[in-house]
Amino acid sequence: MRYDTLIIGGGLSGLVCGLQLQQAGRKTAIVSAGQNAMHFSSGAFGLLSRLEDGTPVDEPLTVLDKLGPDHPYTKIGPEKMAALLHTVKPFFAQAGIPLAGEESRNSFLITPTGNGKRVWLALDDMTLLPDGDSAFGSKALIVNLKGYLDFNTSFLAEGLERRGMKCRIEAVELPEMNRLRSNPTEMRSVNIARVMDGGEAWKHLVAAVNRLITDEDTVILPAVFGFADGAVIQAIREGIRVRTVFIGTMPPSVPGIRSQMRLKKAFELAGGTMLLGDQATAPVFRGSRLESLGTVNLGEVRLEADHYVMATGSFFSKGLWATPQRVEEPLLGLDLYAPEDRNRWYATDFFAPQEYIAFGARTDAGFHPLRGGQALENVYAIGSLLGGCNAVQMGCGAGIAILTALAVADRIINE
Amino acid sequence: MQEQNLSKNNFEQCIKCTICTAYCPVVQVNPLYPGPKQAGPDGERFRLRDPFFYDENLKYCMNCKRCENACPSGVRIADIIHTARMKYSHHTPSLRDRILAGTDFMGKVARPVAPLVNAIVGTKAAKAGMDAFLGVDKHRTFPKYRFKGFESWFRHKAPDQNRFPRQVAFFHGCSTEYQHPEVGKAFVRVMNALGYGVQLLDEECCGVAMISNGLWKQARAHARHNVQAFEKTDLPIVTTASTCTFTMRDEYPEILGVDNKSVRDRIVLAEKFIFSLLDRGEVRLVFRKDFKARVAYHIPCHMEKLGWSIFTRELLGRIPGLDLTVLDSGCCGMAGTYGFKKENYAYSQEIGRPLMERIRLLDPDYVTSECDTCKWQIEMSTGVSVRNPILILADALDLDACRKINCGTEAE
Ligand SMILES: Cc1cc2nc3c(=O)[nH]c(=O)nc-3n(C[C@H](O)[C@H](O)[C@H](O)COP(=O)(O)OP(=O)(O)OC[C@H]3O[C@@H](n4cnc5c(N)ncnc54)[C@H](O)[C@@H]3O)c2cc1C
Ligand code: SF4
Ligand code: SF4
Numbered sequence: 001m002r003y004d005t006l007i008i009g010g011g012l013s014g015l016v017c018g019l020q021l022q023q024a025g026r027k028t029a030i031v032s033a034g035q036n037a038m039h040f041s042s043g044a045f046g047l048l049s050r051l052e053d054g055t056p057v058d059e060p061l062t063v064l065d066k067l068g069p070d071h072p073y074t075k076i077g078p079e080k081m082a083a084l085l086h087t088v089k090p091f092f093a094q095a096g097i098p099l100a101g102e103e104s105r106n107s108f109l110i111t112p113t114g115n116g117k118r119v120w121l122a123l124d125d126m127t128l129l130p131d132g133d134s135a136f137g138s139k140a141l142i143v144n145l146k147g148y149l150d151f152n153t154s155f156l157a158e159g160l161e162r163r164g165m166k167c168r169i170e171a172v173e174l175p176e177m178n179r180l181r182s183n184p185t186e187m188r189s190v191n192i193a194r195v196m197d198g199g200e201a202w203k204h205l206v207a208a209v210n211r212l213i214t215d216e217d218t219v220i221l222p223a224v225f226g227f228a229d230g231a232v233i234q235a236i237r238e239g240i241r242v243r244t245v246f247i248g249t250m251p252p253s254v255p256g257i258r259s260q261m262r263l264k265k266a267f268e269l270a271g272g273t274m275l276l277g278d279q280a281t282a283p284v285f286r287g288s289r290l291e292s293l294g295t296v297n298l299g300e301v302r303l304e305a306d307h308y309v310m311a312t313g314s315f316f317s318k319g320l321w322a323t324p325q326r327v328e329e330p331l332l333g334l335d336l337y338a339p340e341d342r343n344r345w346y347a348t349d350f351f352a353p354q355e356y357i358a359f360g361a362r363t364d365a366g367f368h369p370l371r372g373g374q375a376l377e378n379v380y381a382i383g384s385l386l387g388g389c390n391a392v393q394m395g396c397g398a399g400i401a402i403l404t405a406l407a408v409a410d411r412i413i414n415e
Numbered sequence: 416m417q418e419q420n421l422s423k424n425n426f427e428q429c430i431k432c433t434i435c436t437a438y439c440p441v442v443q444v445n446p447l448y449p450g451p452k453q454a455g456p457d458g459e460r461f462r463l464r465d466p467f468f469y470d471e472n473l474k475y476c477m478n479c480k481r482c483e484n485a486c487p488s489g490v491r492i493a494d495i496i497h498t499a500r501m502k503y504s505h506h507t508p509s510l511r512d513r514i515l516a517g518t519d520f521m522g523k524v525a526r527p528v529a530p531l532v533n534a535i536v537g538t539k540a541a542k543a544g545m546d547a548f549l550g551v552d553k554h555r556t557f558p559k560y561r562f563k564g565f566e567s568w569f570r571h572k573a574p575d576q577n578r579f580p581r582q583v584a585f586f587h588g589c590s591t592e593y594q595h596p597e598v599g600k601a602f603v604r605v606m607n608a609l610g611y612g613v614q615l616l617d618e619e620c621c622g623v624a625m626i627s628n629g630l631w632k633q634a635r636a637h638a639r640h641n642v643q644a645f646e647k648t649d650l651p652i653v654t655t656a657s658t659c660t661f662t663m664r665d666e667y668p669e670i671l672g673v674d675n676k677s678v679r680d681r682i683v684l685a686e687k688f689i690f691s692l693l694d695r696g697e698v699r700l701v702f703r704k705d706f707k708a709r710v711a712y713h714i715p716c717h718m719e720k721l722g723w724s725i726f727t728r729e730l731l732g733r734i735p736g737l738d739l740t741v742l743d744s745g746c747c748g749m750a751g752t753y754g755f756k757k758e759n760y761a762y763s764q765e766i767g768r769p770l771m772e773r774i775r776l777l778d779p780d781y782v783t784s785e786c787d788t789c790k791w792q793i794e795m796s797t798g799v800s801v802r803n804p805i806l807i808l809a810d811a812l813d814l815d816a817c818r819k820i821n822c823g824t825e826a827e
Contacts, residue, residue: 001694001729034487035434182446190437252437268741276744277484278722297722299680301691316430317487 003029003273005412006293006305008280008331009319011036012398013383014311015263017405019095022272024413029273029303031280031295036317037384037397041256043223043248044109044128045099045402047085047120048073049395056118060399061085061104070337070388072400075365076407084406088121091406095266097259098124108132112152112248114159120399123255125223125233127245137218137243139166143209144222146173147181150189150250151222160220168216172208176201193227193254202232206239217242222249226258283332285371289378290332307378307412310334310361310369311405314384320359327359332379335362335370337387353393360387367408380408424495428488429456435482435492440746441475444765448475451482454499455492462499469503475759477750478627479716494669501631501670512628512752552760565596569615572603579612580822583688584650586641588659589620590787598655601809602685606653608814609689609698610822616652617644621659624752626666638663638673645678652682655805657785660684661717684785685805690726700733701816707736710807711779713770713793715786716746727785727804734811740777745770749792764796771796783807 005021007014010032022028048060048067057063064078073081085103092099101107101121107128108116116132129136140160142153157167176195180187196202202225209219223246226233237244248255268274275295280303282294292302312319312331321330327338338359346354361369361381368375382404384397391397435451436442442450449458454473461468473496482492565587576582583606591599603613619641625634641663645652654660664682667673683691692698712731714724724741731739748767753759774782774797782793782801790801 001725034489035438035485036487039432039434039437039487179446186436186442186446186450188433188436190433191442194443252433257437273725273728275722275725277719279489295722298725299683301687301694318489 001029001298001301001303003027003303003305005029005307005309006031006303007309007311008032008293009036009311009313009317009383009385010264010274010276011311011313011317011383011401012038012260012263013313013401013405014309015260015267016091016402017309017311017382017409018272019263019267019270020091020406020409021412022267022270024409026413027271028267029275029305030267031275031278031293031303033279033318034277036260037313038256038260039253040251041123041253041259041398042109042111042117042119043126043246043253043255044101044117044119044122045398046118046391046395047106047399049106049118049120050393052390052394054393057106058118059105060120068389070362072367072386072388072404073396075363075367076403080407081403084403084410087406088402092259096262100124100126101128110136110245110247111159112250113155114157114162118395123259124230125226125246125255126248133163135160135163135165136245137165137216139216140168140218140220141209141213141216142167142169142220143212144169144171145177145192145205145224146171147177147187148192148222148224149187151224151247156220156247165218170212172205172212174201174204174208176204188252189222189224189249189254190227190252190257192224196225197227197229197232202236203239206236209240213240213242219244221246223247224249224254227254228258228261230258280331285376288374288376290376307380307415309408309412310379310381310385311383312385314360315356317384319385322356327356329361329385332369332371332376334381335373336360337362353390355390357392358387358390361385362387366411367404380411382408424459424491424498426456426459426490426495429486429490430488431457432487435486435490438481438485440479440481440748440766441477441762445475445762447472449473451476451492451496455482455495456490459495459499462503466503469499471504471506473500474504474506474629475762477716477746477753479746479750480720481716481746484719491669497626497670500629504629506629508629513630552755552757554760559594561594561596563596564592565599566592566615568596568600569603569613572613573615576603576607576612576614579607579610581610582612582614582650583653584616584645584648585613586616586618586621586652586654586659586663586682588618588654588656591655595787595803598803598805601803601806602653602655604814605685605689605805605809605812608812608817608821609692610818614648614650616648619644621662622671623658623662623666626662626670627750627752631671635671635673638667638671638675642667642673642675642678645681650681651688652678653685653688654682655685655785655803656787657684657715657718657721657723658788661721664721684721684723684726686726686730686785687723689808690729693730698821699817701813701820702734702736702811703813705736706734706811708781708807708811709738709740709779711740711742711774711777711782712804713742713747713774713782713784713789713801714744715784715789716750718785719744727783731783731804731807734807737807737811740779742770742773742777742782747771747789747792749788752788754788754792763792767792767796774799 004026005028007030010030018028018030099121106118109119153169278295278297280293284291292304363369364375367380369381383401439451441448476496587599619637622634622637667675718724748763754763
């Protein structure tokens with residue numbers, strides 16, 4: 001089976017790259033083994049929140065020269081970075097994912113513990129603030145759904161009180177939720193969102209919240225609304241008589257899954273082929289070119305393409321695989337940034353920057369991954385598979401996923 | 416040091432992300448079902464300590480495998496669940512479960528008196544009786560048994576088949592034999608047009624309904640029989656039903672513990688087989704000029720798990736005059752015999768609701784699907800008829816022209 005481009009991995013990076021290519025008229029297929037890191041999204045994308053030494057960043061574009069030579073942004077280059085940055089919001093909007101925030105300036109997202117976190121763009125459920133620690137209301141009513149344990153209201157209240165906000169915590173009991181509550185393991189974000197999506201449940205919630213409001217000027221709800229369709233979020237915002245702020249919950253992330261489903265849908269509507277639940281295997285190389293791949297499901301039928309894009313993610317998605325002796329890239333056997341000495345993989349202090357987060361594929365300046373020291377000409381690597389920077393420490397995970405995807409799609413289109 | 420320390424059902428690989436739960440169609444509608452994470456890897460830890468922790472509500476799992484397709488860690492969730500059912504369940508299958516599970520036995524009994532059976536099970540009184548005494552939901556429409564099955568039709572064709580230069584073995588399955596012989600007939604016509612003769616096998620029901628109804632011993636006997644029968648030939652074993660295919664390839668070894676290595680890779684669905692022939696340039700297709708249809712493709716759960724819907728899409732996509740919509744992936748709710756059961760009927764309809772609404776809205780000439788139980792569910796719920804893709808191919812191909820270019824005239 002032949003495609004113009006074959007992408008391995010259907011997370012944020014693979015889908016953005018695939019959608020861009022398919023919309024440019026390239027016949028594209030994405031093979032993806034399982035779901036991806038979007039299901040854990042905080043609801044916001046990071047571009048560059050801190051430098052490696054921990055210095056906070058407000059305007060990412062102004063500090064690109066401080067990044068090391070291996071950072072993916074350095075490989076994209078400052079001009080291209082600036083140009084790509086302005087295409088991100090329109091790109092997501094046409095895929096049905098409106099994003100809030102300024103393209104070239106970081107904002108702050110309120111975390112589930114009430115702290116402010118530097119982020120770049122946010123899914124439109126989330127509220128972004130211009131600074132990290134001032135109050136965003138004088139009195140807040142924090143409302144949970146009774147029986148929902150993945151939203152810690154007292155942590156949140158503590159955090160908000162540190163900002164000088166007065167908080168009151170309430171839980172509403174909706175008859176629609178009884179069915180879920182009877183099975184505590186299923187009182188989960190996604191199941192709540194499903195109940196709220198259809199019918200009248202959200203109206204009952206709005207009415208209940210409005211009854212609870214006394215002198216509060218802000219209502220805070222967990223981000224568990226709008227699984228299939230974001231319309232209900234807007235409806236709730238309009239229905240509640242004071243400003244409503246949604247806060248992220250424990251996974252699965254409803255805003256993350258919704259966005260991922262939209263990207264996938266847009267890709268398929270554009271004519272792309274998605275092979276979900278299948279794993280790429282058995283590469284055949286000729287010299288420095290990848291000739292074809294197999295998959296577990298397709299058996300003897302091989303997938304061939306002019307270009308291949310590796311978007312297989314990091315450890316979480318098995319794009320990288322660690323054994324007691326070594327770290328490896330299991331599909332193509334790519335060269336990695338990863339020290340041999342196991343003692344250097346991680347710091348024993350859990351909260352210290354962990355070196356293994358920076359492990360990942362080595363590439364040349366054009367994102368061609370290296371294999372046995374040689375760049376693979378018709379292969380690209382994008383997203384969190386890339387090594388060379390500590391994306392957790394620097395808060396640049398989604399930025400790398402999106403921008404390397406767009407940069408590589410451009411290269412393929414203009415080749 | 417050990418490279419990996421994993422049990423056969425790799426529940427240790429679960430990272431507790433609950434992504435599986437987000438994609439399970441049963442959890443969405445049935446509060447009694449603990450959900451894939453709890454029923455699968457979480458519950459397994461407890462059950463290994465003490466079988467006391469086994470929960471009979473695991474029976475609500477439809478084995479649709481959507482959880483496994485979504486899991487980022489590759490946990491074989493549904494296999495864990497069904498292995499646990501096999502190992503720990505004290506539930507003895509009821510008469511109803513045995514009847515539903517015995518798809519081939521029931522066919523054999525019903526066939527000689529098919530018109531009678533069809534008339535009786537179609538009556539209100541019989542439906543009420545089955546509902547009250549057996550627990551088969553009265554809203555269900557039973558698929559009609561055919562008086563003459565596929566095999567007896569084939570007997571007249573068999574001598575011709577040897578004249579084709581290349582051959583395939585056909586596993587037709589129960590529903591082709593007893594309810595939809597037209598599917599088998601279409602298969603033979605299409606294969607002949609591609610220059611392939613068709614041989615039948617000494618087949619038994621694949622056993623999927625026995626697995627889901629807890630009749631493990633019978634299922635294992637069927638599996639062993641089929642594997643032995645398949646070992647007697649080197650021909651590709653081609654099928655037209657996605658669930659039989661999936662069961663014989665993957666459930667035989669994973670759930671029933673029946674080794675099928677000698678035959679597994681030869682068991683293939685017709686659409687994949689035909690696509691591979693085209694891909695290798697071994698056959699060519701000639702389509703009729705006057706074929707026109709608006710078709711919606713429903714991808715059955717087991718087709719998703721097999722990962723082969725791409726072949727059906729590619730084949731149907733080549734038919735000029737066919738306007739194809741691929742329906743959003745989602746379970747129809749039937750899951751074999753699951754939806755027949757009174758205790759599942761309402762859940763089954765609720766699971767399938769989004770799909771049915773979409774089909775009603777699209778109002779296609781017909782729906783296509785490789786699974787007969789999806790067919791029953793969709794036809795009953797929407798009134799739109801459902802056809803196996805092989806029937807569409809048989810209609811759209813110019814069979815004579817195909818035969819000419821694929822095997823000259825010698826087979827005529
Ligand atoms: C738990 C978690 C939470 C995060 N939260 C945030 C956040 O809130 N904000 C933020 O900015 N960043 C976050 N990140 C950073 C994250 O890495 C990026 O945001 C981004 O989502 C990564 O996307 P990706 O496409 O590169 O990889 P992934 O999303 O990991 O996707 C990789 C995909 O490749 C598939 N795959 C792997 N191997 C194969 C194979 N052989 N064959 C077929 N398919 C294969 C996997 O199944 C998976 O679907 C988070 C990361 C993790 C792990
Ligand atoms: S999706 Fe997989 S890893 Fe996540 S909870 Fe379910 S079984 Fe565990
Ligand atoms: S196989 Fe289907 S019904 Fe069973 S747990 Fe998995 S998703 Fe749910």
